[in-house]
Amino acid sequence: MQRFIIKQKRTITWISAALLVIAFTSHYAFHNELVAKWALITASVIGALPIALQAFQALRIKVVSIDVLVTIAVIGALLIGNYEESAIVTFLFLFGDFLEQRTLNKTRSAIRELTEMAPESALKLMADGEFVEVGIEDVDVGDVLMVKTGAKVPVDGTVLSGEAHINEASITGEPVPAGKETGSKVFAGTTLDNGTIRIQADRVGEDTTFGKIIELVEEAQDAKSEAERFIDRFSKWYTPAVLALGAIVWLISRNIELAITILVLGCPGALVIGVPVSNVAGIGNGARHGVLLKGSEVIHDFSRVDTVVFDKTGTLTQGRPQVADTVVYADDAQAVKGYLASVEKQSDHPLARAIVEYLGETPAHEVSKTDVIKGGGIVALVAGHRVAVGNVALMEKENVPLGEKALRDIDAFQKNGNSIVLTALDGSLVALMGIRDQIRTGVKEDLAKLKKLGVKHLVVLSGDNQGTVDLVARELGLTEAHGHMLPEDKAAYIEKLQAQGRMVAFVGDGINDSPSLARAQIGIAMGSGTDVAIETSDVVLMNSDFSRLPHALGLARATARNMLQNILIAVGVVLVLLASVFFSSWMNMSIGMLVHEGSILVVILNGMRLLRYKLKT
Amino acid sequence: MKKATLQLETLTCPSCATKIEKAVGSLPGVNKDSLSVLFNASKVKVDFDESKLTVEDIQKSITTLGYEVLKTQVKDR
Numbered sequence: 181m182q183r184f185i186i187k188q189k190r191t192i193t194w195i196s197a198a199l200l201v202i203a204f205t206s207h208y209a210f211h212n213e214l215v216a217k218w219a220l221i222t223a224s225v226i227g228a229l230p231i232a233l234q235a236f237q238a239l240r241i242k243v244v245s246i247d248v249l250v251t252i253a254v255i256g257a258l259l260i261g262n263y264e265e266s267a268i269v270t271f272l273f274l275f276g277d278f279l280e281q282r283t284l285n286k287t288r289s290a291i292r293e294l295t296e297m298a299p300e301s302a303l304k305l306m307a308d309g310e311f312v313e314v315g316i317e318d319v320d321v322g323d324v325l326m327v328k329t330g331a332k333v334p335v336d337g338t339v340l341s342g343e344a345h346i347n348e349a350s351i352t353g354e355p356v357p358a359g360k361e362t363g364s365k366v367f368a369g370t371t372l373d374n375g376t377i378r379i380q381a382d383r384v385g386e387d388t389t390f391g392k393i394i395e396l397v398e399e400a401q402d403a404k405s406e407a408e409r410f411i412d413r414f415s416k417w418y419t420p421a422v423l424a425l426g427a428i429v430w431l432i433s434r435n436i437e438l439a440i441t442i443l444v445l446g447c448p449g450a451l452v453i454g455v456p457v458s459n460v461a462g463i464g465n466g467a468r469h470g471v472l473l474k475g476s477e478v479i480h481d482f483s484r485v486d487t488v489v490f491d492k493t494g495t496l497t498q499g500r501p502q503v504a505d506t507v508v509y510a511d512d513a514q515a516v517k518g519y520l521a522s523v524e525k526q527s528d529h530p531l532a533r534a535i536v537e538y539l540g541e542t543p544a545h546e547v548s549k550t551d552v553i554k555g556g557g558i559v560a561l562v563a564g565h566r567v568a569v570g571n572v573a574l575m576e577k578e579n580v581p582l583g584e585k586a587l588r589d590i591d592a593f594q595k596n597g598n599s600i601v602l603t604a605l606d607g608s609l610v611a612l613m614g615i616r617d618q619i620r621t622g623v624k625e626d627l628a629k630l631k632k633l634g635v636k637h638l639v640v641l642s643g644d645n646q647g648t649v650d651l652v653a654r655e656l657g658l659t660e661a662h663g664h665m666l667p668e669d670k671a672a673y674i675e676k677l678q679a680q681g682r683m684v685a686f687v688g689d690g691i692n693d694s695p696s697l698a699r700a701q702i703g704i705a706m707g708s709g710t711d712v713a714i715e716t717s718d719v720v721l722m723n724s725d726f727s728r729l730p731h732a733l734g735l736a737r738a739t740a741r742n743m744l745q746n747i748l749i750a751v752g753v754v755l756v757l758l759a760s761v762f763f764s765s766w767m768n769m770s771i772g773m774l775v776h777e778g779s780i781l782v783v784i785l786n787g788m789r790l791l792r793y794k795l796k797t
Numbered sequence: 798m799k800k801a802t803l804q805l806e807t808l809t810c811p812s813c814a815t816k817i818e819k820a821v822g823s824l825p826g827v828n829k830d831s832l833s834v835l836f837n838a839s840k841v842k843v844d845f846d847e848s849k850l851t852v853e854d855i856q857k858s859i860t861t862l863g864y865e866v867l868k869t870q871v872k873d874r
Binding site for chain 1: 807816820837861863
């Protein structure tokens, strides 16, 4: 019965609206007071039923909820024969509840979209060798599954056979589908664009990367900040306090109408819902833009950050050496490249790999003899030519004259932070390559945006030598640069910054940087999706996408502002309402309820603005 | 110890969450520290001692408050 009534709350809302219309038309148009009176009484009683039931349930577990205030107020109004007020108040309360649910659903939509991407079924290989569609809960680690075009990958697993392109945007934020073949890892929640693969389940359900992300987001939106906990404690005492105030006013003034009005006006709805709404909308916006913000405490601290400390390798830079500059001294560049590639393919030195990657497809030559010269490079016989690849020392050893122009080039390359690779063909210099860990594209613009957002100090800390770090700092316009730092040195340096009263965020790739991530008020992990760093940090930039950092900071600022606005609106409205009860004549129960419900909608709508937040450029 | 995750109908008022928290938290055999009512996700997560109560008892304590339980998952701790 109880549940039936509560489930019919929506229907009751509309019936009570209809009854109100009947009552007012018969009162004003037909002057039929009897019909009006009974329509109002019916509206009050059926409208109060679900409210009273919820109030009763709350009281049973010793919670004085808003429902209790409203129920007492409505019963009071009925007793003193003010049917109009009782009917309007119940209707407004129910209608407000309806609107609240509608708008709340909107706010939560961003996160629900994410959870709805969770796979629900899988094609599982049964004992008889057939693939049968089963619910996701019936899939265990080790099961063999088939995934076809258009289907979702149901688990984290390894491809056993077949080929496919998979859209991994849900995990990595990367819109370009990734190619998968035997032995590749696939992730739950990603969608197969084309192809068919058989996979073996490595992790299922909540243990998958996708499951973890959802769990983190879900917990983040309910993780409470200090301010929220305060409001929680506050509202626990606030509602009984309003009841007491009503009782006292009644005892003193003997004016039951005034006492009841106080109960209605004192409802703390906007206060209770204002902060969570901003929080959910902000986190939802982040989830859509590849930024995971872990809860409102994080948002609060992040919004106050004035110093951002970066790890260099893998954060500001690509994290692997690449050929940045080249000069070819020979006339036939194509031939030189062919010889160079053939030699470098023999080596697994990082610089050699960078060169092979840079050269791409080249005509292959037969390499007959290779000598690796320690601390120098490599010398080989390629199609009858003697090819030497290495540093300046190797060239001297090989008696290769460098010439004035080459020496100038080498000097310039080194100043740009390059490692030098020289190539000599049959004793004469043919090519110079500068290899360095290049800065990620767009980082400079992103840092400029951070500065615009009011971040005063941009610091880079690196294990690399001071010269290289200084170069990066100069190129990017950072305010401080420190090299030769071990992970614990970085953490200590952050502590020093904090001692100066700074709010520090640390951005790192999360493996060797975990002490700093933990030390900084806000640890921002460049999460490639599979990282454990997702769990230890406060903010995760999905797919290690640095360009999301300015959006993340801007969003945190906007969300924190939004929360403050909501608190001010909520408190302001209650104060104004209560003051006007005592000091004005126009205030009554219905207006109070209207303003009260209105303020709830205002804070929800205000929070929803965050869903559309975009960083202004 | 088992860990239960219950998906509820959409919760609309924060006081609903408080109510559910109190109701589930007062059941014997429930680990109060592990109890979390996720208001926005409309989920309840809790560890419980299966020798003292069943997951149905937890469901019942929520449904009697007037909230529907849509899905229940139980896992070993």
